[in-house]
Amino acid sequence: MTAHPGRGGELAAVLLGVAERLRGFAGCEIYLVSxxxxxxxxxxVTEVWRDDASARAALCAPSPADGPTPADVLALLSTAPHRTDLAVLGGVGLPADGRP
Structure with missing residues (x-):
């Protein structure tokens, strides 16, 4: 994601707030903000979900009154976010079935 000039720190902070909301969320294996x-x-943001249903459930879950919302993220972006879906094959920390 690309923030408006000079607002990358704000964007990162909002996304770290999203990460806190997802801590313990069913199916969220990794939500890494860089x-x-x-x-x-x-x-x-690098995300690993147990399955598509878990990822969709997270997108549909209500945001807490004191937490970041999707609108908070979108307001900081200078361009539309780019998404790349990957099929996890394995590697350090992830077995071949895609789960830690």
Missing amino acids: QDAADPDTVR
Whole structure:
């Protein structure tokens, strides 16, 4: 995601708030927020979900009154977010079935 100029830190903070909301959410295996070292207005989120139903449930879950909302994220973006879906094959921390 690309934030409006100079607002990458704000975007990262809001997304870290989303991460806190997802802590313990059923099916959320990984929700990792990273800021590009060369361009701090670029923030990436890497997500691993047990299945598509879990990811959809998280998107539909109500935001807490004191927590970040999707509108909070969108307001900080200078362009539409880019999404890339991957089929996890394995690696360190993830077995071949895609689950930690």
